[in-house]
Amino acid sequence: MDTATLGIWSAAIMTLFLYSYIFVDNPFFKFAEHAYIGVAAAYGMVLQIDNMIRPTIKTKLLVQGQWILIIPIILGLMIYTRYFKSINYIARYTVAFMVGVGAGVVLARDFRASFMLQVADTMRSVTGPGGVENLIVMVGVVTTLTYFFFTLEQKGFVGVTAKIGRWTMMIALGAAFGNTVMARVSLFLGRVQFLLGDWLGIL
Amino acid sequence: MIAPNQTWTLIFEAAFSIGLIIMITRSRKGLKVPAIRKVSGLEALDEAIGRATELGQPVHYSPGIGDFQNSQTLASFAILGYVARMCAKYDTRLITTNRNPVVYSVTEEIVHQAFVAEGRSDSFVADDVRFMSDDQFAYASGVLGIMAREHVATNVMMGAFWAESLIFAEAGAISGAIQIAGTANTHQIPFFVAACDYALIGEELYAASAYLSKDPVLIGNLVGQDFGKIFGVVIILIGTIMATMGNNSLSALMKK
Amino acid sequence: MRKEVPIVICAAAALIYVLSTFINPTTSPFLGKLKGDLDTWYLLVYAVAFAVGLINLAQIHLRKVTQQRQDWQFSIVLLGFMATTLIFGIFTTGKGPVTDFLYQYFFVNPRATMYSILVFYISSAAYRAFRIKTFEASILLVAAVIMMLGQAPIGEVIWSQIPKMSAWILNYPNAAGMRGITIAATLGGVATALRIVLGIERGHLGGGGE
């Protein structure tokens, strides 16, 4: 048996083991689950080493002499102080840096893409070709926003608007659900084609 | 001076931020804060944890699979803090699973501190805060295992979820857990709505910290968010009227 | 000190990021470069800190084995696969024959399989959840059914207008609802990030709020 055949057999068996969970949790699933997590967790680490750590040390530090990168390396290493009780507070510096950049990214990026552009694109003429659709989108957006008022009582006008907003959201959510079915069936068909085609050679 | 295409974003975002800060300082001074409307998913949280306590079975918490650059992950930490304190108070086991190793180190700290704060640091079990794998579906397979084997009574999922949302939620539903989930990832909301007992939709996730803590400062913040939405509604209406009259300048301005 | 330093680090990182986004790089090339640097730093810190997760996973399963807790045999499986992938991966990089084999057949394939399990869960969720209990639930159901019919060729066979209806729903009411949710959530997200930068919310540092 060559490696490719061995591989396809392993993959097929893993596939069947994993599917067995949908009937009941069982030792076969447990095996596949543990094997998969083991490989995935370690492979994630290998990718970090290959793509970030090795090139940084080999090229950026030793060849290009970007010694400033020592700072993030130390910042990253600080997280391991969590295993030493007396200095474990230092691990928070790593977290603080990552949360800081994260919050910065949210503040710098999200507002334009998901507020400004979305609001701007809602402002369209409600007459002429496509006018009715533009009106529907506009009303849908405005009423949905009303649903999210937290400190206004949802009574009277606000209440009615919020209710329409909820209906709009229900259409949106239902449509998104229905639209996803096809993609999920496609994934399964891909697996069936693997099992029946690549493995058993029936297809 | 200002980067191209960012001028108006900066003006609008700065105005919104200043509004938020004003509301925070107002509520700090002790000015009256309004009541917040009911969010049934959050209201059910205590009861759901209580159920786990009664049954003597664990609560599972997932902060989603986003990293720190996703505001939903940041919002999830406050909810985890609350859930962990409740669990510590009632001596209920809490299993927290993670996909991102650094997020894992944060959630472990949060849960640990919550147990300390409730004077139960001895019942904190380090093995119950777990990193699974940074691969989305390896993480999902691990959660499937936990749902089936640990007899999870209450499943709380708050944060940024992608395709694994329904895997978690169905596995939870099958194992009979009471489930409360929240995400702002629009494509996944329908699955939480369909498969969970309570679902927080979009911004409700971000309102959770104010709602759970009843902290006037955070509620003040929420008022600021409401002003932001009112502003959004008003400007959409104005822009639409202008566009209908053939003037697209407001829309063009915001895209700039 | 222990409390303040992290808050300062956090606020400084956020501030630099925000400034470098909004200030024109031609005005301040230094800031422009700093942003790129910060992106790299973030990835590098993450890469270096990554092993925290692996250590946790190994600890849990080692303890399971040594204490012979339930299912400890499977922990050996996990540790074995993890160690093999890691050792070969480090010495031969991710492209070595052993790592590549594990990657192709014990990672890519199980991944696709776990992903595809959704086909079953989406069916059972639809069966259980789509009941015409309330008006809202009925809207949800009708939209979903029209969508499903419109996607597959069978919809056209039933009635030629169904694909058009589903496309219309997807492009307008669906777009409107999703956009409303997105706009509101963005405000919530920005407010959350702002609270963190201002040090009002410090859940991530292990403490509660103020």
Place this chain on the structure above:
Amino acid sequence: MWQKLQNVDRRVIYVLMMIVCVYALLNPMGLPISINETTRMAYDKIQALQPGDIVWLGYEFSAGGVPELVPAIKATAKMAFEKGARIVSGTMWLEGQNLGGAALREMADLQGKVYGVDYVQIGYKPGGQVFLERAVDDLWDAAVGIDENGADLATLPLMEEVKSMAAFDLIFIYCTGNPGDKEYVKIVGDRLNVPICSSVVSVSVPESMPFVRSGQLAGLLMGMRGAAEFEILAKIPGNAVSGMDAQSLSHVLIIVFIIVGNLAFLLGGKKGGRV
């Protein structure tokens, strides 16, 4: 009886689902598939190719996209080769080359096309958007001078004509997410006057549609359905076409579940189930 039906064991549903999908794949019924307008637009772009024109194929997807996108790659490659066009491919996604490359090779072999002369695969190049930005000006530099097997681009005659993305007469990409068509439209479309067609997984359709309406995408294949339409147009009915029958049956099956569930709910005392 209705009471029971309200809470059918989920495993019954799973088994039926499996049976339906496998059955449909093994016994294609050949339900008619009409050609969508956006698919037709993409098809027209390929038909407009002249002998000697050069097409870029971007495999911007991960394993989850295979069933919906690989059939489209095959159909595109077949039609483009038949028009006498030449193809250069590449990807910003780690797994992209592994998943998409074989499809192009298969179609090239079928028509006796020669590697290096009629087609080149430059393979996976890291950097995401940054790669794309660089490739618009200098593809050689962006590809660090080598193809997927590490061969020097200078040894491949076709690459003599392809110094940058401006050399292409058509860009066809296959996407599961970011970076994907959004980035191509933003980076390549803004700067070069090359038609871009995209084939996306069905979940991404709502995000890609606006680009079609604004004219930034010259054609769009929507999910497995779009791929099936393309297979029909290319006259190589394959996995996507046979998948469509399975799609139809499985969709109907789910709708039947919903109907049964509701009948049971209405007739059986309105218990069970939840919203």
